[in-house]
Amino acid sequence: xxxxxxxxxxxxxxxxxxxxxxxxxxxxxxxxxxxxxxxxxxxxxxxxxxxxxxxxxxxxxxxxxxxxxxxxxxxxxxxxxxxxxxxxxxxxxxxxxxxxxxxxxxxxxxxxxxxxxxxxxxxxxxxxxxxxxxxxxxxxxxxxxxxxxxxxxxxxxxxxxxxxxxxxxxxxxxxxxxxxxxxxxxxxxxxxxxxxxxxxxxxxxxxxxxxxxxxxxxxxxxxxxxxxxxxxxxxxxxxxxxxxxxxxxxxxxxxxxxxxxxxxxxxxxxxxxxxxxxxxxxxxxxxxxxxxxxxxxxxxxxxxxxxxxxx
Amino acid sequence: xxxxxxxxxxxxxxxxxxxxxxxxxxxxxxxxxxxxxxxxxxxxxxxxxxxxxxxxxxxxxxxxxxxxxxxxxxxxxxxxxxxxxxxxxxxxxxxxxxxxxxxxxxxxxxxxxxxxxxxxxxxxxxxxxxxxxxxxxxxxxxxxxxxxxxxxxxxxxxxxxxxxxxxxxxxxxxxxxxxxxxxxxxxxxxxxxxxxxxxxxxxxxxxxxxxxxxxxxxxxxxxxxxxxxxxxxxxxxxxxxxxxxxx
Amino acid sequence: xxxxxxxxxxxxxxxxxxxxxxxxxxxxxxxxxxxxxxxxxxxxxxxxxxxxxxxxxxxxxxxxxxxxxxxxxxxxxxxxxxxxxxxxxxxxxxxxxxxxxxxxxxxxxxxxxxxxxxxxxxxxxxxxxxxxxxxxxxxxxxxxxxxxxxxxxxxxxxxxxxxxxxxxxxxxxxxxxxxxxxxxxxxxxxxxxxxxxxxxxxxxxxxxxxxxxxxxxxxxxxxxxxxxxxxxxxxxxxxxxxxxxxxxxxxxxxxxxxxxxxxxxxxxxxxxxxxxxxxxxxxxxxxxxxxxxxxxxxxx
Numbered sequence: 001x002x003x004x005x006x007x008x009x010x011x012x013x014x015x016x017x018x019x020x021x022x023x024x025x026x027x028x029x030x031x032x033x034x035x036x037x038x039x040x041x042x043x044x045x046x047x048x049x050x051x052x053x054x055x056x057x058x059x060x061x062x063x064x065x066x067x068x069x070x071x072x073x074x075x076x077x078x079x080x081x082x083x084x085x086x087x088x089x090x091x092x093x094x095x096x097x098x099x100x101x102x103x104x105x106x107x108x109x110x111x112x113x114x115x116x117x118x119x120x121x122x123x124x125x126x127x128x129x130x131x132x133x134x135x136x137x138x139x140x141x142x143x144x145x146x147x148x149x150x151x152x153x154x155x156x157x158x159x160x161x162x163x164x165x166x167x168x169x170x171x172x173x174x175x176x177x178x179x180x181x182x183x184x185x186x187x188x189x190x191x192x193x194x195x196x197x198x199x200x201x202x203x204x205x206x207x208x209x210x211x212x213x214x215x216x217x218x219x220x221x222x223x224x225x226x227x228x229x230x231x232x233x234x235x236x237x238x239x240x241x242x243x244x245x246x247x248x249x250x251x252x253x254x255x256x257x258x259x260x261x262x263x264x265x266x267x268x269x270x271x272x273x274x275x276x277x278x279x280x281x282x283x284x285x286x287x288x289x290x291x292x293x294x295x296x297x298x299x300x301x302x303x304x305x306x307x308x309x310x311x
Numbered sequence: 312x313x314x315x316x317x318x319x320x321x322x323x324x325x326x327x328x329x330x331x332x333x334x335x336x337x338x339x340x341x342x343x344x345x346x347x348x349x350x351x352x353x354x355x356x357x358x359x360x361x362x363x364x365x366x367x368x369x370x371x372x373x374x375x376x377x378x379x380x381x382x383x384x385x386x387x388x389x390x391x392x393x394x395x396x397x398x399x400x401x402x403x404x405x406x407x408x409x410x411x412x413x414x415x416x417x418x419x420x421x422x423x424x425x426x427x428x429x430x431x432x433x434x435x436x437x438x439x440x441x442x443x444x445x446x447x448x449x450x451x452x453x454x455x456x457x458x459x460x461x462x463x464x465x466x467x468x469x470x471x472x473x474x475x476x477x478x479x480x481x482x483x484x485x486x487x488x489x490x491x492x493x494x495x496x497x498x499x500x501x502x503x504x505x506x507x508x509x510x511x512x513x514x515x516x517x518x519x520x521x522x523x524x525x526x527x528x529x530x531x532x533x534x535x536x537x538x539x540x541x542x543x544x545x546x547x548x549x550x551x552x553x554x555x556x557x558x
Numbered sequence: 559x560x561x562x563x564x565x566x567x568x569x570x571x572x573x574x575x576x577x578x579x580x581x582x583x584x585x586x587x588x589x590x591x592x593x594x595x596x597x598x599x600x601x602x603x604x605x606x607x608x609x610x611x612x613x614x615x616x617x618x619x620x621x622x623x624x625x626x627x628x629x630x631x632x633x634x635x636x637x638x639x640x641x642x643x644x645x646x647x648x649x650x651x652x653x654x655x656x657x658x659x660x661x662x663x664x665x666x667x668x669x670x671x672x673x674x675x676x677x678x679x680x681x682x683x684x685x686x687x688x689x690x691x692x693x694x695x696x697x698x699x700x701x702x703x704x705x706x707x708x709x710x711x712x713x714x715x716x717x718x719x720x721x722x723x724x725x726x727x728x729x730x731x732x733x734x735x736x737x738x739x740x741x742x743x744x745x746x747x748x749x750x751x752x753x754x755x756x757x758x759x760x761x762x763x764x765x766x767x768x769x770x771x772x773x774x775x776x777x778x779x780x781x782x783x784x785x786x787x788x789x790x791x792x793x794x795x796x797x798x799x800x801x802x803x804x805x806x807x808x809x810x811x812x813x814x815x816x817x818x819x820x821x822x823x824x825x826x827x828x829x830x831x832x833x834x835x836x837x838x839x840x841x842x843x844x845x846x847x848x849x850x851x852x853x854x855x856x857x858x
Contacts, residue, residue: 070670118801240570263681263689270691271571299572368728389730396724405596405721406778415718419729424711451776467725477728 033163036082038093039066040285041142042151043112044294046086048177049155053166057082060093062285062293065259069095086155086161090139092283108158111139114147117210140282144211145181152177153232177296184296188303192216200294201249201308203242203274204257205265208282212302221249224256224265234264246272253309257282277309321345322367322385322475322506325377329366338530339364339376344508344523346474347501351521351537352510355550358527360510364477368394374457380474380506390419391439393468395478398460401454409463410448413438438466439497458489465496476500478509482516494520517541542551565750576687576754578695579792580811583751583763586702588771589709590747590787591764593740597720600765601651602639602741603641605658607748607760609635612665613684614752624682626750631661632745640738645817681745685756685808687797694753701750705743716740730768754793755808763789764814770819773826788818 033054037043043058050056057078061068064178076099087093087110100107118140141147156174160167167218194201202213203222213220222245226232234242245251245267253275256262262278269276280302286292292301322344325367328448330336337359345352350502352360365371369386378385385392393416413435421427439448442462447455452463461481468476481493497520500507511517517524517537524540526532526549533545594603610628612705617627635657642653681689690698709716719726719736726733731764744764751760796811803810824831 233681233688233806235804236567236573236576236688236807237804239572239688240567243570263686267572267689267691365724368726369725370724370731386730389728392728392730394725394728396722400724402721405719406772406776406781407721408777411778412721415714415722415725418714418718419731421714422717426714471729 026271033159033166034081034083035159036078038085038087038096039283040064041295041298042086042088042155044285045110045142045148045152045177046155046159048294049152049170049173050159051169052174053163053169054159059096060284062287063259064284066092066095066283069093071095071099075099082106084108084158086158088139088141090116090137090141092139097163108154110151110154110158111141112150112154114141114150115144116141117214119207119210138210139209140208140211142211143209143299144215145185145299147211148295149178152181180296184299188216189297191303191307192218194311195307198250199252201251202306202310203246203251203268205254205262206260206282208257209255209302211281212299216303218306221245221251224254224262224268228247239264239268243263243268243272246274253277255280255306255309257284258286259284275309277305280305320363320381321348322508323379324376326364326365327373327378328375329362329371329373331362331371335359335362335529336374337366337527339388340525340527341376342523342531342534343527344506346504346506348523349501349507349521350509350523350525351517352508352525352527353512353514353517353549354527354532357529358549359529360527361479363525363527364394364479364508364510367541368392368477370394385475388474389473391471392552393471393473393476395461395464395468395476395481397479397483398457400479401452401460403460406451408449408451409439409444409466410435411457412452412463413448413466413470419471424441435466435470438469439463440526441469442466442496449486458485458492461485462492462496463474463490465493469496472503473500473505476505476507477495478507480511481509482511482513514546563802564798567798572688572741573801574688575692575695576797576807577794579687579690579698579754580797581790582695582698582702583754584767585786585791586705586747587704587751587760587763588767588789590743591768591783591789592771592778592782593716593720594744594787595762595768597740599744600761602654603744603748603764604761605639605654606632606635606741606745607757608658609661610745610749610752611682611757612661612668614757615665615668615672616847618682619668623697624752625701628749628752629746632749633742635661636738636741636745640734640741672850681756682752683750683757684759684806685754687754687807690753695701698750698753701746705746705750709738709743712736712739755811757807759812762815763792766812766815766819767792770815771823773819773829776828789815 033050033053035046035050035054035056037046037056037058039060040062042059043056046054047056054274059071059075059078060069069138079099083106085096085107087096087107087109089111118136119138142151156170159170163170200217201219201221203224204220205223206225207220207223207227210220212218222242224234224242226234226238251274252264254265254269254277256265256276258279258281261278266278267275281292281298285294285298286301290301292298324343325341326339327341328337328339335357340363352363354360362371366373367385369389369392380388403553410432414431416438417427417431417434421431436445436448439445442465444462444466445461452460455463478497482490485493497507497509509521518541521537523535524537525534526540526545528549532549533540568577583588583809594600610631613627613629616622617624620627638657639653640649642648642657643650665700666851704831715731715736716739719731719733719740723733726736736752747764751763755763767789768781770788771781774784775781793811796814797807799805799814800807800810822830825833827833
C-alpha cells in the first residue's frame, strides 16, 4: 500500500516537473522582437506598427477590465522575456508596477505627449476609487484620433530603437495607420453630424468616453457610476438626480460599455423610458471578428452605435 | 395486571444491542414486561440505564435485536411512546409556555399540516390539571419550581396517551410533595395499561414502587419481579460489591 | 416637512422597488431567523451565506440567474454539513468550518479565472437594493411566500425539533429530514435576500432582529411577529436614512437593526438592563424566579 503511494507521488512529481519545464516553449530563435503591451488598445496599435516583425502579447485582452486586472505568473514570465514593454500609463495599468522591479528600462509609456482631459468634479460625493487612482486625468486617451496618432508615433520610435533593422518599416506602418485614423475621424464626424443637435445630450454608465464625446460634440450630462473607477455604485440621491437630469435635458439614451453589467443604468433607463446601449467599447476593444478589435474599428463601431441610438 | 403473558401483550426486548459510538455498548438485552408493569432500571454509573432507555425511545439506533410492543415493532407505535427527560436536559430558555410543552404531546395525533384544535387544548389543560398545574399553562416554562417543571413533562406524557412511558432519573432532587404527585402519575400510567420504565438510582423507590426490576451493568445481570430479583446477591453482582443493604 | 422627508424618496420607482424588496426580505428573515437564533445556528447561517458564493459566480459565468446557482450550493452545503457531522470524529462546527472555507475559496478561484469579474463582485458581495428590477422583486416575493408557507405549515414540527429533539425522535418524527429542511429554508432565505443586502451582511438580518425580539417576549408566536416587524422596520428606516445621508443602503439597514437591538437590550420590559436593574433594586421578584404553587402572582 505504501509502495503504491510512493510511486504515485513520484509519478506526480515527474509530471509536475515536466509541466513546469515546458513553459511557452516557442524560443528566441525566430528573431522577432518580443513586445508586451499592457492593455488592448496599446496592443492593437502596436500590432499595426509592428506587423510581422514583432511577436506581440497583450496582458489585458479584449473585453477584460484593466481596472481590476491582476497580473499572473505567466504574465511575469512574458514580461521578463520581453524586449519592449508598452504601457498606457495614466493610472490605467497600475497592475504593472508590482511586476516591474528589474525590467523598467524596457518600459515605454506610449502616451507621452498626448492631449489630456481632466473630468469635471460634478459633486462632492465623488467616491475615490480603489487603489488605482487616476489622479484627475482620464486615461482613455486613444479615443481621440490625434492622441492615437501620437501613441502610434511613440510606439514606432520605441520599436525602432529596440530593433533598428526594421526602423523604416515601423515608421512606414505608423504613417499608414495615422492616415487610416484620419479617414476614420472624417467618417465619425459625418456620423455624429447626422444626429440632430437637440439629441446630442447623453448619459454614460462610466466616464470612459470623455475624449470621444469632447472631440465630436456630444454632451455628457450625467454619469451613472461616479468617478473614473468602475466599481463604485451611485447613491440613491445620485440616481434620483440622474433621472431628473435625463428628463430635464431630454436625453435619448444611456451608453454603457460591454465589459460591465450595467444593472443600475438599466434600471434608470427602464424608469425614465430611454434606450440603453450596452455594447460600447470603453476601457477595452472588441473580440476578434467583431470589427472593433482595432482602435480605428472600435471608434467607428462606437460612433455608429451613438448615431443610431440618437437619431 | 402483572402477569407475563406471551408475545402478544406487552413490551418485548430481544437481543438488544445499542451504544454511543465505538466505546460503549450494551450487550444483548432481553426481557418482557406486561401492560401495567412498572419496571425499574438500576445499575451503577455507566451501566447503560440511560442508553437502554434511549434505545427503547428510538433515540439511539439498535445495533442488533428488536423491541416490540404487542407483536409489532415499537417504532411503528412511536406516537404513543412518551419520554420524560431529566431537568438538566431541557432548554429552559426556549420561548414556550407550560401549555405549549404539554400540547407537544398531542402533535403526532394532530398530524402534519394541522394546528392544535380546541379538543387538543382541552386534553392539554386536563393533563395540567391532573398534575396540579391548573391555570398556570400560560407561564413560561422557567417560571416554575423544579418539581413543577417535572410535572409539566409528566403532563406532556399524559397528553400523549402513551403505551410506553420512559422516565430518566425522575426522583433526583425532588421534594416530598412532588414525589407524591410523581407516584400518582406513575400509578395512573400503569393503571391505564402502559408499560412504565424508569432509570433510577433511588433503590428505595424501586423496591417500593416497581413491579419488575432490570439490573444492568452493561449487560442484563438480572430481570424479574422485584420481590424475587431485588436481592442482596443480585445487587452485589450488579453494583460490583459496593452495596450496603439496610433493612 | 417630516412628510417630505418620509415620502419624497418614494416618488421614484427605483425606491419603491427597493422598499418592496426590504419589506419582503425583512419579513422572511425575521421569521426564519427566529429558528437560527433559537437553535444557535448563527455560525451555520454565516457559513451558508458564504458558501452560496461559488454558486453565484457559476451562475454568472453561465449567464443564468444567480438565484439558481446560489440555491444549489446552499443545498449542497446543507447536505454536506449534515453528512460530514454524522461522522463521530468530526464535530458539527468543524464540518461547517471546513465546508465554509472550501466553498468560498472555490468562488475566489473561479473569479480569478474569469478576469472580467471584479467589478461585479462588489455588488454580489454587498448587494445593491437600488438596482433591483420589478422582476427581481416579484421573484423575491414568490420565493419568500414559499418559504413562509412551508415554515408555517411545519411550524409545530420545527418548534418541537428545536426545543426537544429527543422527544421528536421518540415520537417518530424524521428529525434528520426536518433539520435538512430548516437548513434549506435558511439557504433559500439567504438566496432571496442576496440582492438586497448581499452575502456579507445577510447574517445580520437573520440574527439581529430575532435576538432583539427574544428580549421583548417569552412567547414564540409573539417573538416571530416582533422579529419580522423589527426586520421590516430596519429595512424601511435604513433605506430612508441611506437615501438622505447618502450612505450604502445595505450597511445602513444592518446598523439600524443593530440600534434597535441595542435599544431592546437596554429597555426591554422584562429582560432589558434597565428592567433587571430596577427589579433587583426594588427587591421585586421577576417572573423567572421560583414561585411555589400557592402563590397567586399573575405572571405573564
